[in-house]
Amino acid sequence: MAVVPALPTQCVIWFGEPLRHERAALGAAGWQVRAANADDGIGLRAGDTVVGVLDLRDGSHGCLDRLERLTDDHDYLSLLAVVPGETSHSPARHRVLDQCAAILTAPLDLSRLIQTLGRLAHDPLSNPIHALDALIGASPAMRDIHGTIRKFAPVDLPVLITGQTGTGKDVAARVLHELSVRRHARFAAVNCGALSPNLVQSELFGHERGAFTGANARRTGLFESANGGTVFLDEIGDLPLEAQTNLLRVLQEHSVQRVGSHESIPVDVRVLAATNVDLEAAVAAGKFRNDLFYRLNVLRLHMPPLHERGQDILLLAGHFLSAFRESNPTRARAFSADAQKAMLGFDWPGHVRELINRVQRAAVIANGELISAEELGLCGKPQPPAGDGALDTARESAERETILACLRESGFNISETARRLKVSRVTVYRLCRKHKLDLAQLR
Ligand SMILES: Nc1ncnc2c1ncn2[C@@H]1O[C@H](COP(=O)(O)OP(=O)(O)OP(=O)(O)O)[C@@H](O)[C@H]1O
Ligand SMILES: [Mg+2]
Structure with a gap:
């Protein structure tokens, strides 16, 4: 060396x-x-x-x-x-x-x-070696992703990042920013699904004093404050239609209008958007503007499911175990042969986020230096229930277990948990409160 x-x-x-x-x-x-x-x-x-x-x-x-x-x-x-x-x-x-x-x-x-x-x-x-390091993987699928990111990063066009929950869309967005000329300016990320529908316009585009009840002072929106940098709109499928119209203005005219004003304020931002829902279907259902979809979908980066990345699973598992060991006490140093086999054969519905959770949990409970398949929870135990009416019929404790298991399996992604349980996101939040499940802590 x-x-x-x-x-x-x-x-x-x-x-x-x-x-x-x-x-x-x-x-x-x-x-x-x-x-x-x-x-x-x-x-x-x-x-x-x-x-x-x-x-x-x-x-x-x-x-x-x-x-x-x-x-x-x-x-x-x-x-x-x-x-x-x-x-x-x-x-x-x-x-x-x-x-x-x-x-x-x-x-x-x-x-x-x-x-x-x-x-x-x-x-x-x-x-780029530094920035691309964040996206671990040497499989052909990930080498393709690295190559595509390298091509997309310097082009000042929107990128639509798709892929199931936990596949690394956030990480990819950050790397795109880091490899672009905008890397010294702000990377402003916002989860469109987490914004209150009443405030989304004001959060993104700002408002004038007196624009609505409670608007006591002028407010600069995210786009204006990220001028010169990158705005990452996560869960773009959840953006209300009215805000979609304003976003289109940003992309077409490079300007924003604060709520309560007709003045166009120039903004220079690159928009990256991510979704784990089928945006084409949302367009067909009239929930997402067709013209906005085409504007966002110029360059598309699709993050592959974890089970399609072969040996990357072991590479990632090793990385997350080492990272865990750096700040936590654990006897675990590596994975047993049966654990490796189980990891390679597992479907990973929660993708990389689920892998992190399983590795960390296993590292905490591990008895020896080698983590076993059982400690990873990959011993052919039945998968947690997720399906029609599961919540309706379950008793209190079973309800808590169901929610928790589903949250874990979906990598603590609320939208995905809601989908699996066939309830709304609001219900998931409500149930978490009811059962004292502290999401921030669990994550
Ligand atoms: N290739 C990778 N190398 C290293 N860490 C990764 C990789 N992919 C994902 N991660 C990690 O896995 C976790 C989930 O990734 P991320 O949040 O980017 O997923 P996502 O696709 O945005 O999920 P969601 O749809 O739920 O928002 C994060 O902790 C991230 O750092
Ligand atoms: Mg994300």
């Missing part, structure tokens, strides 16, 4: 061999040069700024094998290619050059090289 410095560094991963004076010039300009020869990785750290240099000057494309072999993450490296000069014999343009952000011709002009590296380093995509 290469020696990893303590502070985030500017690194050039050089595929091929830099000449001695090139290495020295890069070092003097603050770039650490790592040769991409080692078969055991290049010792990148989250936070490092990394640019890859593909040295194709010898015309052999040998270094491309290394690019393939060395790191699965090379998709995310910003690449600069150095190609033979025009007078040299130059074979057909290699397709890897299409992926390079810059191409320099030999003989290499060192000041140009350093200037170009600097430019690539300030491109947010040159340092």
Whole structure:
């Protein structure tokens, strides 16, 4: 392994061999040069700024094998290619050059090289390793997601993030923001389902003094306060129709009108929206504006169900166990073979959030160093009841158990719990209060 410095560094991963004076010039300009020869990785750290240099000057494309072999993450490296000069014999343009952000011709002009590296380093995509780390996964499905995020992030258009509850839509939205040029401005997230229908307009777009009873002072809405940044509208399917009209104005005219005013105030925000309901069906049912749907649905990111991510399940489980161990006492260090098998075979209806909950619960109750399938609650025990009229007939304690089990299974997502129990979200909240289930604590 290469020696990893303590502070985030500017690194050039050089595929091929830099000449001695090139290495020295890069070092003097603050770039650490790592040769991409080692078969055991290049010792990148989250936070490092990394640019890859593909040295194709010898015309052999040998270094491309290394690019393939060395790191699965090379998709995310910003690449600069150095190609033979025009007078040299130059074979057909290699397709890897299409992926390079810059191409320099030999003989290499060192000041140009350093200037170009600097430019690539300030491109947010040159340092995506850190942001994409938040979305753990190496399965083909997740590699696709990483690739798509990388493409969508720098484009200043809305992204509609779909996927079942607990699949990582929030995380994806944050990563999109982090990898965009807006990353130094605000990421303002709001759950449309949690806003009171009376106040949603005012929360999002603000209001003037006296706009309605109780509006004692002017209020700036979320869109205005996130100017320059990203607004993430979670559970967009729950946005009332009137607010949908105003959102359309933001997307079409880049302006908002506060409640009680006709003045258009310019706002510059990128809108990301997420939903775990079928928005097309909501459009068909007249609950969601068709024109808004098309505006939001330009770029779509679909988070795959956890059971489609294969070995990622174990990767994630290991990660959540380590994270738990960092701040909690537990004997558990890893998962037994039967636990791993059970996790790989389970359907994960609550997806990643359910995995976190099961791992944490298992870590608390674990008797030994290895967490068993039983401790994860994956021993073929009957799944909690969820179905028609379950709440109507259940006695008090059974009702509490049913609610709790359903909350757990759906990763404490209220909409999903309500759907499973076939009751309204308000009823779920009411039952939680009745049975003293403190959602914040349970989560
Ligand atoms: N790929 C991942 N790597 C690491 N953590 C993840 C990943 N996906 C999800 N998580 C974690 O799982 C939990 C649920 O994820 P998140 O809140 O993003 O899901 P969601 O799709 O927005 O769910 P909901 O529809 O309920 O809002 C969070 O704690 C999140 O940090
Ligand atoms: Mg979410």
